[in-house]
């Protein structure tokens with residue numbers, strides 16, 4: 001069985017189309033979207049239309065839920081709040097788009113893996129609405145705090161997105177009182193695919209990185225992941241897309257003029 005994972009599209013239709021073309025060539029059995037369809041770029045409508053037509057299993061990202069109005073953002077996230085407000089206005093003109101986002105599941109479980117936008121260990125109790133604290137980044141302290149729960153969870157593979165940094169975290173079943181130092185972190189090179197062989201004595205938390213950016217590892221390529229259960233491998237991909245076209249759309253859009261986050265994003269696209 002081959003399963004493909006991609007997410008954090010953030011309105012970048014050029015990167016999404018490159019990723020979907022890549023997916024087509026891989027002949028997979030299943031594909032999952034890791035959430036954050038919209039947010040950041042002022043083109044969330046393009047992604048909603050395309051992704052809804054594909055009907056792929058999709059988990060909710062923090063941007064999706066912020067845009068749907070489920071909870072407020074951290075007050076210091078000024079750029080993100082503006083991008084949320086813009087996309088909320090944009091998507092409120094599309095029939096049932098906000099309803100679609102607010103009804104996305106937080107978690108999808110399969111026989112040998114779990115799919116989540118951020119972390120299966122930071123979700124609200126079943127049936128309760130999440131808040132922005134459920135999406136705080138997985139820094140050393142946060143990861144250390146869930147190491148024991150991760151080591152004890154029956155599912156050996158987690159696929160997530162959220163922080164826009166592709167990496168695979170590996171922990172051995174034998175780590176008695178797991179510490180941060182016990183986590184082996186695999187990071188892909190900037191310009192080519194990277195394959196990791198799964199050790200049956202370990203668990204893996206696969207962060208897919210972002211399809212659409214902003215690219216927090218400063219590599220302006222779309223990121224995605226393939227899990228192959230037959231060969232027991234995980235492959236992280238870097239996929240080129242027409243960055244010049246995205247840059248043109250952004251530089252001609254008034255919304256992108258005043259947000260430092262989007263200025264840095266545009267600068268990276270020209271490199």
Ligand SMILES: [Fe+2]
Nearest residue numbers: 008036061162
């Ligand atoms: Fe994201």
